[in-house]
Amino acid sequence: MRIEFPGDLRAPAAARRFVDAPLRDLLDRTTRPTAEDVVLVVSELVTNAVRASADVISLSLRVDEERVEIEISDDAAGWPTPREADWEDPTGRGLAIVDELSDRWHTTELYPGKRITVTWFRNAG
Template sequence: MSVTMAVAERAWCVVVPHHAQGAQQARHRLAAELAGVLPPALLSDVVAVVAELVGNAVRHAGPLPGGVVRVAWRVREFGGGNAVEVRVTDGGSTIALPAPRIAGPEEVDGRGLTIVEALSDRWGVEKDGLGQSVWAELS
């Protein structure tokens, strides 16, 4: 399989249900859209980051109107290769902004944003009048 390394900027946006199947739908759509566009290792990291962000949106935040989560990604040329920005937007949480935490060895969850932080060049959270977006950039 050949991989195209030079890509004009491309962007996609999908809306998935605010439940676990939504995370699965987002992963499959992202993998299908970017197969052959990104090197396999980068694609794997991007899919893992989106899975974590959508999973967190489903577990810890409310949905956008209509019971959905919006997943967007953008591919652009960067330093001779490609960079990808992913953004997951949900209805936000009244508890706290997303932040990595230290999970003990016996805990079965709590590592999502630590994984996002490890795989991404940078990531962050933005709030607006409609909800909350967690974004990450990978290259």
């Protein structure tokens, strides 16, 4: 499944809706990852793309017996860089959330922009 949408303030909610229903049909609260984890990661990454001033954001979702994988692409400048947010900071936790909830993630440079690929292995313990 793949979708593109404008990089405006409605993008995070649109991205959550796009992945939520299919994931709830395919995953349950006892599977790994949970639908809630994937939806949260999608929301964080799309929010980062909006904050980076992306004009267009692409989202793809793949689910099979071995893994769940999402890809978020945008045309914005800049590179996702994890940082440690102070407890008073209102922002800066998105990539830490992605790192904590996923099995692996990486960024690929595009011209323009970048693609972040996030993977969960369904049989990982």
